Amino acid sequence: MTLSLSHRLYGELRAHCEQTYPHECCGILLGRADGGAITVHRLLRAGNTRTDSAHNRYHIAPQELITAQREGRKAGLEIVGFYHSHPDHPAMWSPTDFAEAHWLGCAYVITAVEQGRATVTNSFLLTGADEEGKAFLQQSILVSPPDSASESAG
Numbered sequence: 001m002t003l004s005l006s007h008r009l010y011g012e013l014r015a016h017c018e019q020t021y022p023h024e025c026c027g028i029l030l031g032r033a034d035g036g037a038i039t040v041h042r043l044l045r046a047g048n049t050r051t052d053s054a055h056n057r058y059h060i061a062p063q064e065l066i067t068a069q070r071e072g073r074k075a076g077l078e079i080v081g082f083y084h085s086h087p088d089h090p091a092m093w094s095p096t097d098f099a100e101a102h103w104l105g106c107a108y109v110i111t112a113v114e115q116g117r118a119t120v121t122n123s124f125l126l127t128g129a130d131e132e133g134k135a136f137l138q139q140s141i142l143v144s145p146p147d148s149a150s151e152s153a154g
């Protein structure tokens with residue numbers, strides 16, 4: 001039940017969260033899932049289409065999901081999760097986050113941004129057999145060191 005990603009991707013994810021402060025950012029995680037173990041290989045930034053209250057809600061357009069699936073398939077990857085930021089709020093899922101989470105088996109990564117600086121990053125695995133039985137389970141995040149062999153160039 002872990003989420004693994006390289007030091008570089010982890011930095012990219014958190015940098016994106018800082019860049020959009022005080023607004024929320026969101027994005028898609030492409031990678032491979034093996035049971036509860038998820039490995040992230042790519043990040044895709046998504047535009048936050050919910051402009052009415054972009055500071056406390058996020059939304060990824062269906063077209064962006066389709067594009068992400070297509071991009072992933074070319075590289076032998078699938079959508080394994082999503083990320084978004086919580087500007088000046090803890091890195092815990094909100095009732096809205098839970099209600100809008102529908103991808104069972106995917107990781108929902110939340111980064112708290114305080115005063116423009118990324119602080120805590122948490123990942124929650126959406127478990128359960130169906131929409132009625134779904135639940136968020138916090139999972140550990142494994143960040144490989146910068147000089148790791150799993151770090152791919154480019």
Ligand SMILES: [Zn+2]
Nearest residue numbers: 086093094097
């Ligand atoms: Zn949220």
